[in-house]
Amino acid sequence: xxxTNIITKGFxxxxxxxxxxxxxxxxxxxxxAFEVVDKYSNxxxxxxxPFAGRCSSIYAGGVLGRxxxxxxxxxxxxxxxxxxxxxxxxxxxxxxxxxxxxxxxxYQNEIEKMPEFYRFCYCDEVLKFLLSARYNLDWRNxxxxxxxxxxxxxxxxxxxxxxxxxxxxxxxxxxxxxSVQWWxxxxxxxxxxxxxxxxxxxxxxxxxxxxxxxxxxxxxxxGDSSIELNSITEKAQLNCIKFSLLFTSPxxxxxxxxxxxxxxxxxxxxGDENPQTLEDKYKRRFSxxxxxxxxxxxxxxxxxxxxxxxxxIYVRTDKREFTFNSTLEILKKHFKKHAVQIIEKPLKxxxxxxxxxxxxxxxxxxxVDIILTNSKK
Numbered sequence: 001x002x003x004t005n006i007i008t009k010g011f012x013x014x015x016x017x018x019x020x021x022x023x024x025x026x027x028x029x030x031x032x033a034f035e036v037v038d039k040y041s042n043x044x045x046x047x048x049x050p051f052a053g054r055c056s057s058i059y060a061g062g063v064l065g066r067x068x069x070x071x072x073x074x075x076x077x078x079x080x081x082x083x084x085x086x087x088x089x090x091x092x093x094x095x096x097x098x099x100x101x102x103x104x105x106x107y108q109n110e111i112e113k114m115p116e117f118y119r120f121c122y123c124d125e126v127l128k129f130l131l132s133a134r135y136n137l138d139w140r141n142x143x144x145x146x147x148x149x150x151x152x153x154x155x156x157x158x159x160x161x162x163x164x165x166x167x168x169x170x171x172x173x174x175x176x177x178x179s180v181q182w183w184x185x186x187x188x189x190x191x192x193x194x195x196x197x198x199x200x201x202x203x204x205x206x207x208x209x210x211x212x213x214x215x216x217x218x219x220x221x222x223g224d225s226s227i228e229l230n231s232i233t234e235k236a237q238l239n240c241i242k243f244s245l246l247f248t249s250p251x252x253x254x255x256x257x258x259x260x261x262x263x264x265x266x267x268x269x270x271g272d273e274n275p276q277t278l279e280d281k282y283k284r285r286f287s288x289x290x291x292x293x294x295x296x297x298x299x300x301x302x303x304x305x306x307x308x309x310x311x312x313i314y315v316r317t318d319k320r321e322f323t324f325n326s327t328l329e330i331l332k333k334h335f336k337k338h339a340v341q342i343i344e345k346p347l348k349x350x351x352x353x354x355x356x357x358x359x360x361x362x363x364x365x366x367x368v369d370i371i372l373t374n375s376k377k
Contacts, residue, residue, distance in 0.1 A: 014210040015063050018087065021207070022054045022080025022154055023170045028249065028316070033060040040245050040312040040373075041066055043216075047245040048306060050225035050299050055081025057247045062218030066245075070220035071228050075269050076153060076262045079139060081220040083150040088143040090208040094201065096148050100136055101197040104128035107135075114273065117176040120183050121157070122191050126164050129196040130156075134268050140222070151203055153265045164199065166191040173264035176275065226295060229302035242308040250299070250327065252318040253292050289322065297330050304334040313338060313372040316345075328370055338372035345369060 011017045019030055033056040041047055043065035049057040052070030054077045061068030062085055072078040087093075107128045111118070118127055130152070139149040155163040158170035167188055168174060174182075183189050221228050236242070263275035307313070313335055317327045332340065345367040 012210070015213045017207065017210050018084040018213045019056075019059060019063070021084040022077075022150065023158075028053070028056040030056055030060070033057050033247075034064065036247055036314050037061050037064050037066060037245070040247070040314060042244070045244040046241055047247055048243045048303065049246075049248045050229065050303055051248045051250045052081055052220050053077045053249070055085065055220050058218055058220055059084055059213075059215075061245075061247075062215035063213065065216045066218070067216055068218035069232070069243075070218075071223060071225045071232075072220055073222075073224050074262065075222060076265045078220055078222040079146060079150040079153060079269075082222075083147050084213070085215055085218055085220065086143065087208075087212050088147040090204065092144045093147050093151075093204055093208075096137075096144050097197065097200055097204065100132045100148070101129055103132045103136060107131040115176065117180055118273070120180055120189050120191060121165050121168070123193050126191070126194050126196045130164070130268060134270060139269065148200075148204075149269070151200060151207065153268065155200070155203060156265055156268060160192060164194055164196060172261050173275075225299045226302070229299065229306075233302065233305050236306055241306075242311075243303075243306045244308050244311050246303050246307060246311070246313045246315075248314075249316040250296055253289070253320070253323040253326070289326075293326050293330070296327060297333075300330050300334050307335075309337070310374055311338075312374075313370075315370045316367055317370065319344065319366050319368045324368055331370060331372055335372045335374070338374040341371040341373070343369040343371065 011020075037047065037057065037060045041061070044067070046067045046069070047057070047061045048068075049055070049070045052058055052072040053074075055070050055072065058068040058070040058081060070081060072081060104125070105128065108124075110131055111124060111127045114127070122130065133149065133152055137145040137149045139146045152164075157163050157165040157168040157173065160167050163170065166179075166183060167186075168179065221232075260275055263271070267273055267275075313331060315327060315331060317323055328340075328342075
């Protein structure tokens with residue numbers, strides 16, 4: 001029995017309102033994240049997620065009284081996660097919004113030089129405001145700027161009326177050419193007229209209406225797990241810390257390019273205004289089997305050094321043969337004394353899995369949970 005009805009309360013508490021912060025693909029269902037944390041760990045335990053995404057696992061841990069640590073390589077997911085764990089004060093965020101909005105006029109000449117996609121996607125007032133945010137918000141180092149930027153990312157694109165853009169999807173950034181052609185075909189080349197300051201101010205007021213969430217010491221690191229876990233291990237050893245739950249869902253093999261599919265939000269964070277294929281092997285689509293296997297082997301091997309002997313490893317992965325077999329083989333290799341349980345998750349018609357969201361229109365085998373437990377102290 002879940003010890004809190006945080007999720008069933010909808011948006012009635014600060015914890016529930018911030019739990020759903022940030023549209024993101026292939027994210028853990030919130031109910032699932034809370035159930036796993038509640039069942040396989042205790043208050044005061046340490047839990048870790050090396051592929052944190054928008055940090056549903058870490059947030060669930062923090063709300064339920066666990067010390068939680070996540071690592072996320074995508075800045076969009078990291079921002080959503082770190083802000084909902086530690087949002088800045090509302091008044092400071094509003095003050096910063098007014099500063100950014102006040103500087104928008106400086107970017108009139110710049111918007112006139114941008115590709116037609118941006119002029120079709122945003123009205124001039126919105127586009128000038130976004131450029132002001134892009135150049136002035138220090139989202140990596142300043143909590144207030146990070147909070148404002150993350151709210152902008154949430155509403156950067158979506159259905160008409162739901163965001164700052166012309167008609168678009170919310171979770172995935174559609175391609176520039178595809179979007180322009182679609183808008184032209186549907187006679188939607190004129191973006192909606194929006195006052196971005198009023199729009200975002202309303203969103204800030206709503207988000208903070210119930211206050212800020214009460215979180216046990218929990219954080220998400222912006223970086224590559226295959227690198228960051230080394231320093232985490234050193235610090236944990238110095239402080240005699242061991243983790244009792246590893247709870248994660250690694251990227252699935254050859255499903256999506258995790259950075260290209262967020263190219264528009266990455267542009268707002270300072271990325272190229274034209275989406276390009278990334279050279280970083282851990283940021284693009286995982287299509288090389290050796291590189292994919294090595295990544296999982298390296299990350300889970302490093303995590304194994306952090307875990308208590310009596311611990312649980314809970315991994316949700318793709319049921320397709322290569323991804324599932326590789327993940328299972330690697331987990332058994334690094335957690336030899338753990339008992340293994342496999343729970344298949346048949347795909348429901350409306351389930352938004354990684355496989356279903358990104359290009360797989362054929363038979364969809366669904367997902368599977370691999371649970372490794374060791375009750376021996």
